[in-house]
Amino acid sequence: MLILNQRTTAPATDSVALAYDERKRSRLKVTLASGAEAGIFLERGDHLHGGDRLAAEDGSVVIQILAAPEKLIEAVADSPLLFARAAYHLGNRHVPVQILPTENGGKLRFQIDHVLAEMVRGLGCAVAETEAPFQPEAGAYGGGHQHHGDEPRSDLHDPGHGPHRSVPKIHEFKPR
Structure with a gap:
């Protein structure tokens, strides 16, 4: 082997x-x-x-x-505001989400979860099941982001190098 x-x-x-x-x-x-x-x-x-x-x-x-293609939920927002609200609520639940552009708003794909599907439907998104390759965003600390497509990402596999490897510095907020 x-x-x-x-x-x-x-x-x-x-x-x-x-x-x-x-x-x-x-x-x-x-x-x-x-x-x-x-x-x-x-x-x-x-x-x-x-x-x-x-x-x-x-x-x-x-x-x-x-x-590999897999069964997913696809939520389509018809405005940027609805797209932002749906993405916020999914992100607030730490759901891996693939973000895709549309002409007027955006499309979010996530693994099958009917409770989450009902939540984004309740916000106003059109929701359907689909089958597609799932490439969710890696997140702010996940070593960068993935664009749709299957390009190799060599910059993400060399620790300490590449634009997305360093953890952002947190600055203390000082009110005036």
Whole structure:
């Protein structure tokens, strides 16, 4: 079995499609598109994103991680204000959310949760189930943000480097 544990930007020779919950795991047995069995071994807390690439220990194989389509809730807001309200309420509950633009407002995708779907419907969003790759925002401290698409993100995998690795400094607020 191949052991995949090294991030790389080398061209991929194989791939594996993983759902969001699988991409959050640091230890995972997978079957590659070629049919080969492999084990993914990452540092605890390290997550994979669609477009990431991992190399085998011996360098013989480079796989590309694909975000697998999965069942999601899609909430569409028809105005920027409604979009902001829906995003705020989901964020306030620490829900992983994928943010997509629309012509008038925005679209939010999140994992199936009918209580949350009813909440954003109650705010005024059009809500439906969909099936799509799920690539939620990483968050302010999550090592950057992910744009839709499967581009490799090598700047996020070099600790201490890249524009999104440092934790912002908190300045004391001094009222006048």
